[in-house]
Amino acid sequence: MSNPAVSKKSPGILSNPFIRTAMLSHMMLQIGIWVRNFSVLLYVTERTDQDPVAVSLISVAEFAPIFIFSFIGGTFADRWRPKRTMVGCDLLSAFSVCAVLLTLAFEVWEAVYFATFVSAVLSQFSQPSMMKLFKRQVPPEQQQGAMAMTQTLTGVFMVLGPAMGGAIYGAFGIEASLGFTGAAFLASALILLRLPKDDAPASAGGQRRRFSAELGDGFRYVLRNKVLRTLSITFAMVGLSSGIANTLGIFVVTDLLGKPESFVQYFQMANGAAVLAGGISVAFLAKKMSPPQMLLLALAFDAAALIGMGYSTITGLTLALNAVAGFFFPVIQVAISTMMIRWTEGAFMGRVGGVMMPMFTGTMVLMMAVSGPLLHVFSLGTMAIISGAFMLAGGMLQFAIMKERAPSSAQQGPASPTSSAV
Known part of the structure; x- marks a missing residue:
């Protein structure tokens, strides 16, 4: 007689509600990022008559925050509640796009750099928070497959993203493109509300160490x-x-x-x-x-x-x-x-x-x-x-x-298969 425990199939990756929510949020963020990046690129190129310095500043606005805020964002991500951090970052990204739209009404076109810069800064806080939740909510045997799904989705938008961003900008202009971007960021924040409730911070009952000590x-x-x-x-x-x-x-x-x-x-x-x-x-x-x-x-x-x-x-x-x-x-x-x-x-x-x-x-x-x-x-x-x-x-x-094997102390899966979602 066969053992039912042996014959039972392991659950698929998409059976994990956290992975489904994370993938949907990632899709909305990819849509917003690609539409923003291409609309800003085309807008700055047209506005400055293809000035190479103005165009290169887009890359500066995108990459500079990684040097300045990556260490800081990673440390705060370990301090703060990850779900709350990600939802807050997506909301702030959406609000920053709205602020840029207001400045464009007054012909301050340089504000488009601000949208890219703020989003890049906030990503230095939200990305490590997602990694923390990923480790907490995804069993080790599903982690590599879930990462593969994320990269597949990224690949889809590497193909479709430029065409999508160019089409929206060409048809509706920079204002509609940024509005679409803000809506995508807002949708991501709303989707993330479905994630399991954050655990209380480990230091909630004790004295918190200095930021510089935790960074070190x-x-x-x-x-x-x-x-x-x-x-x-x-x-x-x-x-x-x-x-x-x-x-x-x-x-x-x-x-x-x-x-x-x-x-x-x-x-x-x-x-x-x-x-x-x-x-x-x-x-x-x-x-x-x-x-x-x-x-x-x-x-x-x-x-x-x-x-x-x-x-x-x-x-x-x-x-x-x-x-x-x-x-x-x-x-x-x-x-x-x-x-x-x-x-x-x-x-x-x-x-x-x-x-x-x-x-x-x-x-x-x-x-x-x-x-x-x-x-x-x-x-x-x-x-x-x-x-x-x-x-x-x-x-x-x-x-x-x-030949290295992951230490047992780092092999952390879901805390509970029935974590409550909020």
Whole structure:
């Protein structure tokens, strides 16, 4: 007689109400972000007659908060109630868009930078809060699959987002585009109200430590943890490689392939479609490989693709290599996110994210700044080899943690399968 406990199927990922709510909120945020980003880009480009400085300030408004607020946001995320933090951040993002709409009525067009900046600042508080809830509400066996679903959804909007943002702006203008963005952020906040009620903060009954002490604890926690320490260096290597690759893209199209600059859109479309395919496929890879193995595989393929694109003069081959790089992008994201969750205790989740994210963004922006001048010294092929070498070095680091197992103290699943939603 068969044992019913053995034959019973494990529940699917979408049977978890937290995952369903998180995915729906993520979808609304992606809609709002893509519509905002493209409408602001097109608006600033038209308003300033394609002034490169004005256009570049959009990236400054988007990336600067990561350096300034990531450490702070991660520490406060560990202090505050995560659900309340995320709902509050989405509401403030929606209100900031409304404020920008009011200023546009007075012809203060520069206020569009404010919408991007405020949203980027608030994301440094809401993202680590979501990671904390993810660790608390999602069982370890579902975490990698849920991360894959998130990356698949991100891939969908990498394909559809630019077209959606451009269409709304082209048809209705900047005011309607920002109004649509605010509505999407507000919808996300309302959806998040369905999440389980926050637990009381751990320090509610005791004396809270100084902010600087808790911030320092986050750095020390990462340095003492072999896996997290290795991941931090991997993040930096991937950032250095990505910074070079982002700069080389336009020159690969114009110099190696002899195509006009407008041909870049086909590269973006191919890359977005590949990211979508990779997001779907990573769920199958996750069943066969451990996160360090997935990360090693993805970084090795990306390194080869980057080097190949630096030398290829055949359009079809370059597009294929670009698609390979896009395909493994979600694999990298899922592997790193899964390891962060599995090897980090819940009390440090926000601070670990706050320490590690600037490692990637900082090195990427640094290399984007110096890659242009370096192209006057080195050839495209040499720069591609340097980019690939950074990516491969990040992959080789995974051999040091290939046999590591997540500590039991960090393996935290749902507190209760019947958590009440509010």
